[in-house]
Amino acid sequence: MARGLMILGAALLLLGIALHYAPWLFGWFGRLPGDIRIETARGRLFIPFTSMLLVSLVASLLLNLFRR
Secondary structure (H helix, E strand, C coil): CHHHHHHHHHHHHHHHHHHHHCHHHHCCCCCCCCCEEEECCCCEEEECHHHHHHHHHHHHHHHHHHHC
8 A cells, every 4th residue: 555655646746747847738638528618707617527537547547557
């Protein structure tokens, strides 16, 4: 369990560094086809269906790789 937490921490650190120094790499995330974005004069609504499906798929693949 400790090894998994260290790997997760390192991955989050690398993601944070990438977002800080190269934000254009992830500019597409949240703007995929299937993400719902409604903007009106009264407010905004954003439901990232496709983006969260992508995150779920990648997380499932990584977890299955690390379990074996």
